[in-house]
Amino acid sequence: MLNQSHLPHHTEYPPKDSSSFIERLRPDPGVSEPVYQQLLNRISWMILSGEIPEGFSLPSERTLAEALNISRTTVRRCYDELRAQDHISTHGRLGVKVKSPPRISPQMGRLKGFTEEMRELGMQPSTLLLERAIVQDRTVSSLFGRPSTAEFLKLVRIRLGDEIPLSRECAWYDLTLAPELANWDVSGSAYAFLQEHCGIILTHADQSIEAVMNNQVEAEAFGFDKPEPCLLLKRKTYSVAGPMVEYVEGTFRGDAYTYRVKLQV
Known part of the structure; x- marks a missing residue:
């Protein structure tokens, strides 16, 4: 379950540099939630809320692991889950890209089934x-x-x-x-x-x-x-x-x- 109380506050997106994005993902050692789950919750929420758009490039596993001082296995577990949910895709040297979910946008204002x-x-x-x-x-x-x-x-x-x-x-x-x-x-x-x-x-x-x-x-x-x-x-x-x-x-x-x-x- 996405725990919004542990999510960072909204900032302007897409970020002007990758460091601002990475800082928003920094795990909170004061909570019992596993680190990979904290990463997964934060990135999923940003995608579902539209804060990070389709095509946004996520840091590589190595870059994110080194920046957050966590294991690469932890980042890989998070990214594997995001792929399973069809939130991201990998494009070789182009890296990991966000896949925004398709949205249906009906017009309100008239009664219809x-x-x-x-x-x-x-x-x-x-x-x-x-x-x-x-x-x-x-x-x-x-x-x-x-x-x-x-x-x-x-x-x-x-x-x-x-x-x-x-x-x-x-x-x-x-x-x-x-x-x-x-x-x-x-x-x-x-x-x-x-x-x-x-x-x-x-x-x-x-x-x-x-x-x-x-x-x-x-x-x-x-x-x-x-x-x-x-x-x-x-x-x-x-x-x-x-x-x-x-x-x-x-x-x-x-x-x-x-x-x-x-x-x-």
């Missing part, structure tokens, strides 16, 4: 259905303002773009408003089904996005071998008639997802 969002970005959407059930849930009923006996369609899905798992999503739909959803085969867009088969027009949503670390279930879905930064999206979606139709919580992988917001003057 995952399927439409992927198609706008030129990606092929697909879904891995983990759970589909008709449920009664007191907490969910309260969110929707329904009695505790109300029934909801619960979906737990992995959402993929070009066969890459991008989010793990839990969604609930009010079957009182849209009983036809009980027979939906969960193919295509839920929003399109609501409009075409239930006659429900969606007008707006209240949405929040916050930074989180993924849990074990999400790590397995994304293929992470340890906790990584993610984005947690929570959305309440409303129909033109007024009632809330959908509540969804989706965890998006932070190494691939960036939301863009257009601000008007």
Whole structure:
């Protein structure tokens, strides 16, 4: 797990000389974390946060080991792990280069589902259905303002773009408003089904996005071998008639997802 309390403060990047970068990697002897793990955490965080860009040259194993007065084996272990995570690549005499993760940057400001969002970005959407059930849930009923006996369609899905798992999503739909959803085969867009088969027009949503670390279930879905930064999206979606139709919580992988917001003057 990336321990942010042991990370150095942000400075301007890319650095003007390699010595400033190396100083930021100097291990802290006052913590119990292994030296290779400290190096790995700091470099990974710089890459994932965008502080060091794609193509940035890392010091050679020998140079970094000598500068930090640590063993070359320790540096090699760190670099091997970074290669395994596809964060760096080696180019012979050109040295070790940073590989920034590809990022998906959907435009915010309009209500749209995952399927439409992927198609706008030129990606092929697909879904891995983990759970589909008709449920009664007191907490969910309260969110929707329904009695505790109300029934909801619960979906737990992995959402993929070009066969890459991008989010793990839990969604609930009010079957009182849209009983036809009980027979939906969960193919295509839920929003399109609501409009075409239930006659429900969606007008707006209240949405929040916050930074989180993924849990074990999400790590397995994304293929992470340890906790990584993610984005947690929570959305309440409303129909033109007024009632809330959908509540969804989706965890998006932070190494691939960036939301863009257009601000008007």
